[in-house]
Amino acid sequence: MRPARALIDLNALRHNYQLARQTAGARALAVIKADAYGHGAVRCAEALQEQADGFAVACIEEALQLRAAGIRGPILLLEGFFEADELELIVQHQLWCVVHAQWQIEAIINSAVSGLNLWLKLDSGMHRVGLHPAEYQAAYQRLQASGKVDKIVLMSHFSRADELDCSRSAEQLSTFNQARAALNAEVSLRNSPGIMGWPQLFPEQSANDWVRPGIMLYGATPFEVEQPLAAQLKPVMTLQSKIISVRELPAGEPVGYGAKFVCARPTRVGVVAMGYADGYPRHAPTGTPVVVDGVRTQLIGRVSMDMLTVDLTDLPHAGLGSSVELWGQQVLASDVAQAAQTIPYQLFCNLRRVPLSYSGE
Numbered sequence: 073m074r075p076a077r078a079l080i081d082l083n084a085l086r087h088n089y090q091l092a093r094q095t096a097g098a099r100a101l102a103v104i105k106a107d108a109y110g111h112g113a114v115r116c117a118e119a120l121q122e123q124a125d126g127f128a129v130a131c132i133e134e135a136l137q138l139r140a141a142g143i144r145g146p147i148l149l150l151e152g153f154f155e156a157d158e159l160e161l162i163v164q165h166q167l168w169c170v171v172h173a174q175w176q177i178e179a180i181i182n183s184a185v186s187g188l189n190l191w192l193k194l195d196s197g198m199h200r201v202g203l204h205p206a207e208y209q210a211a212y213q214r215l216q217a218s219g220k221v222d223k224i225v226l227m228s229h230f231s232r233a234d235e236l237d238c239s240r241s242a243e244q245l246s247t248f249n250q251a252r253a254a255l256n257a258e259v260s261l262r263n264s265p266g267i268m269g270w271p272q273l274f275p276e277q278s279a280n281d282w283v284r285p286g287i288m289l290y291g292a293t294p295f296e297v298e299q300p301l302a303a304q305l306k307p308v309m310t311l312q313s314k315i316i317s318v319r320e321l322p323a324g325e326p327v328g329y330g331a332k333f334v335c336a337r338p339t340r341v342g343v344v345a346m347g348y349a350d351g352y353p354r355h356a357p358t359g360t361p362v363v364v365d366g367v368r369t370q371l372i373g374r375v376s377m378d379m380l381t382v383d384l385t386d387l388p389h390a391g392l393g394s395s396v397e398l399w400g401q402q403v404l405a406s407d408v409a410q411a412a413q414t415i416p417y418q419l420f421c422n423l424r425r426v427p428l429s430y431s432g433e
Contacts (some may be wrong), residue, residue, distance in 0.1 A: 310400025328373030
């Protein structure tokens with residue numbers, strides 16, 4: 073069988089969840105949308121369900137997949153519902169639901185459902201979805217008076233918390249606090265960078281409030297600079313393959329499509345069974361780090377659909393069948409992402425065709 077595979081360490085996932093929860097001093101919804109960022113939503117939920125306060129997914133399809141697999145804990149729909157007829161399924165499957173638009177409020181008030189657990193989203197400056205600050209309190213009061221709702225959590229989302237020198241998060245928090253003044257309810261504001269990078273904004277975080285760790289669950293940092301908590305994260309995914317061919321090329325010979333790499337010296341080229349059809353970034357340039365048989369080397373040439381090439385010149389003992397780590401324990405996904413001018417979120421979510429293998433169950 074083709075040797076490309078992704079190893080998923082569920083013990084590392086549990087470690088990262090606990091780190092998020094303890095750092096925040098609040099309850100934590102494990103964000104497992106987009107198939108747990110490519111790590112397998114059902115298996116990750118099963119691994120966390122004994123300790124997680126709940127889960128967050130993008131939409132009802134993802135939530136129903138978890139319910140069908142036997143996940144019984146709270147599940148929040150981060151995008152809410154898209155059609156009013158979803159409300160009956162939300163109640164039937166005991167899902168929690170974000171409300172971010174006036175039409176959703178009208179749909180709830182005009183529905184026959186009751187017992188909803190709603191997370192009322194404020195647009196505090198992200199300008200993607202969420203209620204305007206001027207309409208926030210009235211929306212809360214209308215929902216409370218509707219007889220359809222058991223509980224409302226107040227929420228918003230930081231747009232630039234991954235920029236540690238940016239004042240935008242403090243500005244958004246101020247907007248949120250003004251909009252929710254006098255509303256006595258639980259609060260959810262912080263994503264992974266908010267948890268890791270901005271403790272000074274939340275010196276008195278209530279243990280009854282909520283955080284929403286996403287990328288940090290999977291052991292990747294949301295920051296492009298060093299950050300103390302990032303060093304405590306454990307990578308959950310190790311993307312591996314093997315050398316399937318070796319070429320000995322003289323100086324001056326090109327490698328791969330477009331001759332993007334030309335050998336400056338006699339070069340041993342290793343061909344790896346991994347390409348952009350597996351989710352490895354096509355635009356990763358020469359110099360992107362890889363590890364072969366435990367030794368760090370580099371990608372050379374252009375990434376192909378099913379294969380990529382690495383420099384084995386200084387690794388005389390590496391050859392056919394040698395193990396290759398594309399990212400994981402020895403090569404951080406954030407390092408690969410930075411080289412490819414993308415983010416680790418995209419690396420994980422783009423993974424496909426590669427079988428997942430789990431440990432720590």
